[in-house]
Amino acid sequence: MQNHKVASLLNRVADYLEMDDVDFRTKAYRRAAHTIETLSVDIAQIRKQGKLQKLPGVGTHIGVKIEEILDTGKLEYLENLKEQYPVDLDSLMSVEGLGPKKIKLLYHELGITNLDDLEREGKRHHIRRLKGMGAKTEAKILQNLEFARKSTGRQLLGEVMPLARKIKEKVGALEAVEEVKIAGSIRRCQETVGDIDVLTVTNHPDEVMDFFTQMDIVDEVVVKGHSKSTVRLFNGMDADIRVFKTDEFGSALVYFTGSREFNISLRKIAISMDMKLNEYGVFHQEERVAGATEEDVLNALGLDYIPPELRENTGEIEASLEGKLPQLVDYSDINGDLHVHTNWSDGKSSIMEMATGAAGRGYEYLAITDHTTLPVASGLNEKRLRQQMDKIDQVNSQLNDIVLLKGAEVNLDSVGNLDMPQNLLEGLDLVVASVHYDLHQDPEKMNERIGQALENEQVDMLAHPTGRKIKERQPSPLNIEKLLEKASDTGTILEVNSQPKRLDLKDMHIKMAVEYGCQLAINSDSHHVDSLGFLELGVATARRGWAQKKDIVNTLPRKKLWKKLGLI
């Protein structure tokens, strides 16, 4: 899949065009880039079918440029732009407060092309002499430059979520605050998060701003106003707060939940209806038509309510207009977890502790799926696995509300053989297969390797199918369409792994899997009783992939699941 590459080159073109104050052409490139970035199929595939120009935002010119990128890996037009401004745009743009216009000015007047140049000229106080700049701007640039160098970029949803909830709790506890909600990419449950957006209803904005900017987790106040403030937190992440009136809160939520592209589409709809949409409401002439709740706002635009996880402008608006939005799976639909580890392998909790924890979450069943043989995970050998099966029988006899399934997470070798004999697998209730090494074979080999495992009748499920770790490890370069087809043919369940770093399958692939008619299971893969709750992240990801209850096997009640697994 070269989608990401194509999108980022088009975005880069837009950056350069913006330096020269080209307005609408810039927008055109960004729009096309967004379409491709969020595409759930391979752009090369669409090109083969001759359908590039059917994509929203792609016309004749950009279409040709996409073909050039696919054929040569490069774009002549972009290379020319780069020659005109030979600057390290990536790093300079990462300095807060610097955009294309200022970068152009700095290059032209001072020859600044990278962060080192920027620091040098700043310290010599040359920047403050430029038109439109001053001592304050210069000082800010120097300060933000330091931050840009250290910054690690976006952080994992699973890691940021607890902090966001803490802030919500603190702000919500204020007497002056009537309502508080986390918006932004956290509410949309994107796998990574750039900042924390807090929205409040209050009649005492200044009081809320004072509190927010003085919280003990705040390192530095970036901006402070009467309706908006931004702080930098101890972990290097920014948090924004906005205050609104009760009758504005719905439109504010819509606006600050985004995504940006979703908002732009909504506004266009408003305009086409001779109305105006902003964060304060939907307006016809000067009269407010809606604003108090999200439902009101969307309904005023002729739309059904759209869950936050879907708001990416990738088809949900059209579906909403036609009344064809899916009824998304919900955490409350989940009846069990089919992939957890215990202290028999690399987990930290006992079988009984995991069982009790799962029962406490209201689950009807829990599959114990410790690693086999894998040395780095203290995997079980045949003898230990048989012992564990006996142990599970014994624990089961002490449990009332929940039933444990005897499972294992077996390992695929380089050609797709399993690390446990077939007759032993036959005795298990649930066999989970997964790849743990040799993750970067060429695609064909990888598809064949996994395909062989899926064809094994004893294999019920494929765990973390692409093996990616967000920000750490690329997904295996396998052909995802072929994998989905195979899983669909063999009836093998594909996992939505809920580990914050994995979220694998990811949203886009889940959407594809649903279209291919694959069966999915959302599992925590937890190694400790306290991390069973990760499963909620997996549910959120599945929702982003348009998955419904019927697509997820562990929403089934016990008997029906047993039937599916051939246990009764």
Add this chain to the structure above:
DNA sequence: GCCGTTTTCGGCCCGACTGTTTTCAGTCG
């Protein structure tokens, strides 16, 4: 550069904050 229940030409989302400005440009979300 793209697009069309109103268009094949003339539009293209909207507002807050800051710093530098005597009325606004740049940046951000």
